[in-house]
Amino acid sequence: MSKPIVAVVGRPNVGKSTLFNSLCGQQISIVKDTPGVTRDRIYAEVSWLNHNFTLIDTGGIEPDTGDIILSQMREQAEIAIETADVIIFMTDVKQGLVDSDSKVADMLRRSHKPVILVVNKVDSFEKMMPDVYEFYNLGIGEPFPISAVNKLGFGEVLDEVVSHFPEGSDTDKEDDRPKVAIIGKPNVGKSSIINKLVGKNRVIVSDIAGTTRDAIDTAIKYNGKEYVFIDTAGLRRKSKIKEDLERFSIIRTVAAVERADIAILVIDATEGVTEQDAKIAGIAHERGKGIIIAVNKWDDIEKNDKTIYEFTNKIKDTLAFMSYAEIIFVSAKTGQRLNKIYELVDHIVDAQTMRIPTGVLNEILTEAVAMKQPPSDKGKRLKIYYMTQVSVKPPTFVMFVNDVALTHFSYTRYIENRIRESFGFRGTSIRFINRERKEKE
């Protein structure tokens, strides 16, 4: 399932943050013990009618001179054109039409992406509409007046946004080739890995159904089967601002991971695992994607018989929130163990789509509860009546309980571990939903 991406572009101070917060307010989910990029508010999930999409704020830090603003807006627009299905171009009725708006509008028009022109700070539609019409001059269509602060005009804008989504973008595709995003910090060897895997096995990529992005996808045939690799490497941005570079790389990662079943997080063996790796890994984890951690440049470090063990421990420590991830040690230079990636991808796809019969699941639950009592609070004990698997990719289980307030993260984790001991589910996260049910048994 690939969710559409909507990017917001606009000058500093036009109200992007306000729009973002008003639209996403309660919906920004902070996943427990995930190092959250969501907290930096670069992207968030939005639901409108029957559509779900990822909203991205391309705006970076605030520059202080006109020149920098323009060059920064160009970068924002480029990143939006590159990654988004629909672009919201945001302007400000109070500042009026500015020269840099026109230049960016030209860029967006040439991209042939759907662009929705939004004019913010129209706090009174009645009084300010004449000023809004001025924005027709940008030549990118009808301006939509909104007031981000007062949440006015959102319905019209969102209707317009979802009307541009590619047909069937939020339903499952008939394309059943595994889709694998290669993610990681700059310079860890993402392109080198893809290039080595390609060797002589590249096949021409046909469009992945439902996407309008000019993606850098590579289809590779291995053992008679096709795999699609989605690259986030290259395209080095010229920005001198470090925060912007990081923001852009996060946006591209979100866009790639959104379209993938599995993410390969590439780590540089010569640098070890870092907080930045954890941040990038969190993007795939939050989305419930399959995960392979590939420790690359394995040829380039000194090793003894404990090195793999020590490295594995360090990864498990820094990336404790995804202990289910598969870990491999590879070299894009020598090709060492690279072909094992296909095998792991196949296994993970199986794990992501595995369905456990309710009967078997409940045998495990009964045994788990007998071995360790559920938590209690103020004399009342949690009861788990039964559980059932409701979906796949990632495997999701509903637990019917007497009182949701009594459920506890650590006990759910305990149940998860019991389930993993029985069924593996290697390489994929699994999710639990607690649902209250009237006591009757």
Ligand SMILES: Nc1nc2c(ncn2[C@@H]2O[C@H](COP(=O)(O)OP(=O)(O)OP(=O)(O)O)[C@@H](O)[C@H]2O)c(=O)[nH]1
């Ligand atoms: N009157 C009015 N003010 C608004 C509205 N939306 C935002 N503002 C104000 O405009 C200012 C800038 O808003 P932000 O949301 O921080 O703008 P931004 O585009 O995210 O700015 P950067 O973070 O610099 O890119 C704030 O003082 C907001 O309160 C609106 O609908 N009406």
Ligand SMILES: Nc1nc2c(ncn2[C@@H]2O[C@H](COP(=O)(O)OP(=O)(O)OP(=O)(O)O)[C@@H](O)[C@H]2O)c(=O)[nH]1
């Ligand atoms: N020794 C060694 N060097 C490697 C290996 N893989 C990549 N490199 C080197 O690491 C550098 C970065 O490799 P790239 O493949 O460009 O890295 P990337 O992650 O695609 O980088 P960005 O485009 O910045 O995102 C290059 O100089 C490669 O030659 C490896 O397995 N062993």
